Amino acid sequence: MISLKNNAYRSHMCGKLSAKHIGAEVKVAGWVNNIRKMGGLTFLTLRDQTGIVQVFIEDEKLVENLTRESTVTIEGIVRSRGEKNINQEMATGEIEIVARSLTILGLCSEVLPFEILKAREQNENTRLKYRYLDLRNERNFSNIYLRAELLKFIRAQMEDLEFLEIQTPILTSSSPEGARDFLVPSRLNPGSFYALPQSPQIFKQLLMISGFTRYFQIAPCFRDEDARADRSPADFYQIDFEGSFLTQEDILEVLQTVLYNTLTHFTNYEVDKPPFRRIKFNDAMLTYGSDKPDLRNPLELIELTQEFTNHTFSVFKGKNIFALKVKANDMGRRFFDAVTDAVKLQGAGGLVYLKYDGEVLSGPASKYFDEGDFKKLKDKTQMEAGDTIFIISDVNRLKAMKLTGFLRNELGERLNLIQKNTFKPCFIVDFPFYEEGDNGQVEFSHNPFSMPQGGMDSLKNKNPFDIFAYQYDLVLNGVELASGAVRNHSREIMVEAFRLAGYSKEVVENKFPALFNAFKYGAPPHAGAAIGFDRLLMFLCNEESIKEVIAFPMNKSAQDPLMGAPSIVSEQQLKDVHIKLDL
Numbered sequence: 001m002i003s004l005k006n007n008a009y010r011s012h013m014c015g016k017l018s019a020k021h022i023g024a025e026v027k028v029a030g031w032v033n034n035i036r037k038m039g040g041l042t043f044l045t046l047r048d049q050t051g052i053v054q055v056f057i058e059d060e061k062l063v064e065n066l067t068r069e070s071t072v073t074i075e076g077i078v079r080s081r082g083e084k085n086i087n088q089e090m091a092t093g094e095i096e097i098v099a100r101s102l103t104i105l106g107l108c109s110e111v112l113p114f115e116i117l118k119a120r121e122q123n124e125n126t127r128l129k130y131r132y133l134d135l136r137n138e139r140n141f142s143n144i145y146l147r148a149e150l151l152k153f154i155r156a157q158m159e160d161l162e163f164l165e166i167q168t169p170i171l172t173s174s175s176p177e178g179a180r181d182f183l184v185p186s187r188l189n190p191g192s193f194y195a196l197p198q199s200p201q202i203f204k205q206l207l208m209i210s211g212f213t214r215y216f217q218i219a220p221c222f223r224d225e226d227a228r229a230d231r232s233p234a235d236f237y238q239i240d241f242e243g244s245f246l247t248q249e250d251i252l253e254v255l256q257t258v259l260y261n262t263l264t265h266f267t268n269y270e271v272d273k274p275p276f277r278r279i280k281f282n283d284a285m286l287t288y289g290s291d292k293p294d295l296r297n298p299l300e301l302i303e304l305t306q307e308f309t310n311h312t313f314s315v316f317k318g319k320n321i322f323a324l325k326v327k328a329n330d331m332g333r334r335f336f337d338a339v340t341d342a343v344k345l346q347g348a349g350g351l352v353y354l355k356y357d358g359e360v361l362s363g364p365a366s367k368y369f370d371e372g373d374f375k376k377l378k379d380k381t382q383m384e385a386g387d388t389i390f391i392i393s394d395v396n397r398l399k400a401m402k403l404t405g406f407l408r409n410e411l412g413e414r415l416n417l418i419q420k421n422t423f424k425p426c427f428i429v430d431f432p433f434y435e436e437g438d439n440g441q442v443e444f445s446h447n448p449f450s451m452p453q454g455g456m457d458s459l460k461n462k463n464p465f466d467i468f469a470y471q472y473d474l475v476l477n478g479v480e481l482a483s484g485a486v487r488n489h490s491r492e493i494m495v496e497a498f499r500l501a502g503y504s505k506e507v508v509e510n511k512f513p514a515l516f517n518a519f520k521y522g523a524p525p526h527a528g529a530a531i532g533f534d535r536l537l538m539f540l541c542n543e544e545s546i547k548e549v550i551a552f553p554m555n556k557s558a559q560d561p562l563m564g565a566p567s568i569v570s571e572q573q574l575k576d577v578h579i580k581l582d583l
Contacts, residue, residue, distance in 0.1 A: 009073045009105070015051020019094045021078040026097060028053065029073040029105070031136065032066060043096075046074065047136075049145070054081070054096040062102040069116065069136070071106040074099050124547075129561040131552055143541045143549050146266070150537055151218060153265060154239055157258050163216040163241055168203035170196060170220070175511060180224035182234075185577035196222035196235075199530065201449060202515050204242040205487055208526040209518045216241035218533060224558075229545050230479060230535055233558040236546070239482075239536075242528030248470050248486050251527045252276075252427055255474050255482055258531070263423050266540045270422040276474075277426040284428050285398070289322070289405020291431075294478030295424035297412035299324050301404050304391065307376045313368040315352060319393035322404040325381050326411055328388040329355045335414070339390075342410050348392055348403045358385030409478065423539070425476045433469040434501065442501050446471045449515075450485035452497060459496045474531070481536060484529025491519040 004011050009029040017026065030048035037043075042057040044066075055074055057063050066072070076099040087093030113130050114122045119137035127134045135141055155165065174181045174195035181195040197203075199221050207215045219240040227233035239258070243250065256274040263271045277295070284291050287300050304321040311317055328335070340351040352365045354377070361369055361377075369377065381389055390407060394400035412418045433452050435445035442464045450469040452458050458467050470486035488494050494516070498508045509516050537549040547553040554560050574581065 010048075013050040014046055014048045014053040015091055017053050017078060017092050017095060017097075019080065022080050022095060024078050025075070026078055027073060027075045028055075028097065030071065032068050032070050032072060032108075035063065035066065035068060046072070049141075051091050053092045054087070054090070056096050056098050057102070058098070062099060065107070066102070066104060067108045069108040069112060069133075070104055073103050073105060075101045124555050125561050128553065128555055131562050135551070140548065143537070143543065144551050146541060147537055147549060147551075150262070150266070150533075150540065153262065154218065154258070154533075157261060158216045158239075158241065161214070161254060161257070163214040163243075164212060165217055166207060166212065166215050167217055168197070168200040168207075168219065172197050172203075175202065182222045182224055185579055187577050190578040198223050199238065200240050201447075202512065204240060204528060205449065205489075205515060205526065206518055208242055208244040208487075209489075209521065209523045212244070214241070214243045215528075219530075227554075227556040227558070230532075230538065232534065232546055232550065232553065233556065234554050236550075237533040239531040239533050240528070241530070242487075242526060244524040244526045246525075246527045248429075248472060248527060251484055251486075251529050252278075252472065255427075255484075255529055255531070256425070259425060259474065259476070259481070259536075262536065263539075267423075272424050278429055279426055280430040281428055281432065281468075282430070285401045285405075289401045289403070289408055290478075291428050291473065292475045292478055292480045293405075293426070294409065294412065294418065295426055296419040296422060296477060297408060297417055299326065299408045299412060299417065301401065301408070302381050304377070304380060307380055308373070311368075311373070313365070315350065315365070316393055319395055320397040320400040321391060321393040322400055323381060323389050323391045324404065324408055324411060325383055325387050325389055326415060326417075327386050328353075328411075328415060329357070329386050331388075339407070339410060339414065343392065343403060343407050346403055346406050347399070349394070351407070352391040352393075354389045354391070356383045356385065356387050356389070423476060425474060425481075428473040428475055429471075430468045431471040431473075432465065433467040433471075433497070434464040436465060444501055447483075447485045448498065448501070449487055449494075451488045452493070456490075456493050456496060459493065459500060464500050470527070472529070474529070476539065479535060479539075480532075481539075482529050482531040484527065486525070486527040489519060489523040489525055491516060494519065 009027065011027040014028050014030055028046055030046045033045040033047040033052055035042065035044045042060055042063055044055050044057065044063065045052050046055055055076065074097065076097040078095050079098055081094060081096050112133065113126065116133065116136045119127060119134045119140060135144065171184060171194040174183065174193065179198055181198065184194040184196065186192045186194060200219050204215055217240050219238055220235055221238055222235050225231060225233060241254065256276045260271060260274055263269065281291055284293055286303065289301050302323045302325065304323050308316045308321050309319060336353055343351050354361045354363045354366055361374060377389065383389060392400060392404045392407060394403060431446050433445065433450065434442050437443045446469060450471050453468045453470060472484055473480050474482035488497065495505050495508055534546050534549055538546060541549055543549055552562065559565065
């Protein structure tokens with residue numbers, strides 16, 4: 001820590017003062033948090049990065065022009081506040097400073113656009129326009145402070161695991177990685193563009209081919225995507241790492257080590273101990289209706305397709321049918337209508353629910369179930385008195401599972417079924433390498449640079465939709481926190497993998513020239529993953545929005561109200577990079 005011995009403004013930090021300093025002469029500096037006048041006496045609280053301390057002002061002339069949120073430096077003597085006046089809510093509540101002098105360094109001369117304590121009650125654009133004030137709010141400030149602590153902690157862990165920190169370029173070439181690129185025009189190369197990297201994917205593979213055994217970085221990534229609660233519309237950071245001569249098992253070991261150590265270090269929540277549970281992709285969809293299941297929720301899908309797809313009830317006939325069993329018989333009509341509306345917004349045609357009182361079924365659709373149907377339903381769901389069966393059906397099997405997975409989350413929240421104060425991580429493994437596109441075409445379902453299970457043999461001899469890849473996700477409480485894969489390190493397999501997805505060898509060679517050529521020069525087997533740094537921080541800060549853990553985030557429209565970005569640039573600037581606008 002930098003010595004404050006000869007500092008012009010402070011000898012001590014506010015939050016570091018304690019009873020051991022009683023009688024000492026000190027100098028503190030910071031922001032005036034509050035001013036209270038009681039008769040002829042004045043008290044103020046002073047705030048800096050470490051905390052708050054109370055200051056007693058005997059000479060009112062010292063504060064006659066003072067306003068809250070001004071910056072000051074104060075000299076005085078530390079004294080006890082007395083047993084009766086101790087403030088248990090302040091870390092420095094046992095003491096106060098009796099001021100001898102107070103110098104205003106930066107006067108807050110304007111009326112604040114909002115109260116600092118009420119910063120979070122303001123609308124998004126107001127908060128971001130005055131982000132430097134918004135960050136003075138204690139919770140907002142502490143989130144960014146914790147961000148720095150997490151950065152330090154992660155770096156120490158990765159270094160302990162013998163990963164070498166290496167930075168990769170920010171200006172690179174455009175490549176198809178699932179999201180839109182941010183493009184940067186080149187002044188020196190007219191008509192050509194750089195792209196900001198969506199991830200360091202190709203660079204980290206090239207580092208493995210270069211001979212580095214283990215690489216990592218806290219990497220900035222840029223993707224032009226729509227904003228979500230857990231996704232920034234522009235840039236974000238990931239804990240990116242890769243290792244040569246490593247297998248899927250090695251990478252999963254790194255992931256669970258880093259995550260378990262981080263969660264137990266920064267929180268007091270109950271955390272499932274390694275080894276984390278592993279769930280195959282297909283099993284996750286069948287059991288939870290999602291490839292990022294929240295294991296705190298006890299509900300599991302029950303498939304009823306075989307039992308009811310030939311039913312005369314039009315909602316079921318010819319459909320894939322999935323159900324959930326919960327205790328919801330005591331819920332009123334408003335509850336069932338709200339749940340139905342929620343799944344309809346996700347694309348469901350409707351929602352069937354059946355209440356069972358131990359003898360008969362009730363509910364709007366119960367009239368369609370005869371005695372034989374009742375027996376099938378009871379045998380398959382093992383329903384008991386007080387159970388409600390929610391049923392979703394759709395012609396598309398995957399859609400039916402996903403809709404039921406959404407319903408699972410909805411019921412978990414509304415019925416308060418989700419465990420509190422606990423972290424339940426799991427690995428999702430064995431992802432399909434390909435998926436069917438809207439027009440029946442073969443498309444990559446995950447990372448196209450992954451190694452297919454079975455290598456070239458699987459690509460040559462299997463239906464593309466039956467091929468699995470060495471791809472894996474780390475899921476925490478229903479959020480995809482990390483993703484990775486064993487990488488393809490063979491040119492021949494790379495060409496064949498892309499051919500099945502409709503790309504010729506020439507396209508692959510032109511789109512990925514560095515990787516394509518590097519594979520000719522002795523590429524090692526390698527694997528890696530990336531953990532969403534901002535998402536991980538959201539968990540540690542108990543925040544629901546990614547904006548709350550980023551110092552200067554953009555709004556949901558990918559705008560920065562503080563800096564005025566994006567902005568119009570001059571004609572000369574456009575001319576320099578050989579661009580004409582056609583608006």
